[in-house]
Amino acid sequence: xxxxxxxxxxxxxxxxxxxxxxxxxxxxxxxxxxxxxxxxxxxxxxxxxxxxxxxxxxxxxxxxxxxxxxxxxxxxxxxxxxxxxxxxxxxxxxxxxxxxxxxxxxxxxxxxxxxxxxxxxxxxxxxxxxx
Amino acid sequence: xxxxxxxxxxxxxxxxxxxxxxxxxxxxxxxxxxxxxxxxxxxxxxxxxxxxxxxxxxxxxxxxxxxxxxxxxxxxxxxxxxxxxxxxxxxxxxxxxxxxxxxxxxxxxxxxxxxxxxxxxxxxxxxxxxx
DNA sequence: ATAATTGCAAATTTTTTGCAGGTTC
DNA sequence: GAACCTGCAAAAAATTTGCAATTAT
Numbered sequence: 152x153x154x155x156x157x158x159x160x161x162x163x164x165x166x167x168x169x170x171x172x173x174x175x176x177x178x179x180x181x182x183x184x185x186x187x188x189x190x191x192x193x194x195x196x197x198x199x200x201x202x203x204x205x206x207x208x209x210x211x212x213x214x215x216x217x218x219x220x221x222x223x224x225x226x227x228x229x230x231x232x233x234x235x236x237x238x239x240x241x242x243x244x245x246x247x248x249x250x251x252x253x254x255x256x257x258x259x260x261x262x263x264x265x266x267x268x269x270x271x272x273x274x275x276x277x278x279x280x281x282x
Numbered sequence: 283x284x285x286x287x288x289x290x291x292x293x294x295x296x297x298x299x300x301x302x303x304x305x306x307x308x309x310x311x312x313x314x315x316x317x318x319x320x321x322x323x324x325x326x327x328x329x330x331x332x333x334x335x336x337x338x339x340x341x342x343x344x345x346x347x348x349x350x351x352x353x354x355x356x357x358x359x360x361x362x363x364x365x366x367x368x369x370x371x372x373x374x375x376x377x378x379x380x381x382x383x384x385x386x387x388x389x390x391x392x393x394x395x396x397x398x399x400x401x402x403x404x405x406x407x408x409x410x411x412x413x
Numbered sequence: 414a415t416a417a418t419t420g421c422a423a424a425t426t427t428t429t430t431g432c433a434g435g436t437t438c
Numbered sequence: 439g440a441a442c443c444t445g446c447a448a449a450a451a452a453t454t455t456g457c458a459a460t461t462a463t
Contacts, residue, residue: 207418265408266413269407273403277399336428337443
């Protein structure tokens with residue numbers, strides 16, 4: 152909890168109970184969409200409104216606290232901002248797992264005439280449990 | 283034009299003028315969102331409705347004619363279904379360029395305990411013109 | 414004390430649906 | 439001719455906004 156307060160303040164945001172509970176929900180789930188955050192935080196703070204979540208998702212993205220994970224055919228999920236990584240997404244159970252992008256992979260992604268700044272890599276397939 | 287008719291029929295869809303013009307719009311743009319398709323096709327077919335575009339985007343995805351490209355902070359774009367490739371996305375002008383995923387890259391993406399089926403790779407940075 | 418944030422309700426935007434008439438094969 | 443597709447208008451879902459009351463620093 153203290154962690155989220157520190158995280159918010161370090162990024163110039165006031166530490167409200169609404170924000171810390173949204174962050175806790177995202178952190179706990181790993182990757183989660185807005186409706187599921189709402190269901191989650193309402194358990195503890197029944198008056199926390201959906202509008203507040205929308206507003207804070209925007210402001211926390213702007214302040215580099217969280218990151219959007221856009222997905223095909225469903226609403227975007229959000230994750231805490233972390234070091235660069237890629238996503239292993241299970242076609243069967245939908246679970247999203249973070250994995251390091253190896254230096255070997257990075258070396259192969261140097262492209263001529265393109266000044267690379269960042270990357271988004273999603274790998275789809277079957278996770279250990281589902282295969 | 284004939285190409286789009288063939289493409290649709292090959293994928294069990296009736297070749298209507300609405301569908302061929304949507305495909306032409308997507309093909310011409312490379313990557314384009316629903317509103318821009320709408321603006322585009324209305325020039326030729328002013329009565330073509332947004333509802334028809336929504337319905338066809340869904341059915342053409344289901345029938346493997348087009349593919350969604352989900353993006354952070356904006357509406358998804360759509361492209362014609364093509365061979366596996368990655369996207370170079372310019373942070374400055376927004377242009378999306380298709381590029382081959384090299385076999386060297388693929389080799390580095392073999393992960394233990396994950397049965398890879400497909401991948402989505404977006405690289406962000408500056409294109410030749412914008413750097 | 415000040416400036417920012419919240420929750421509510423209303424407004425707006427986006428997407429989906431139902432159905433009568435038209436089109437494709 | 440059968441099945442499917444379209445356009446319209448209406449419905450539903452998702453997101454944003456304005457503002458008075460509250461809260462963080």
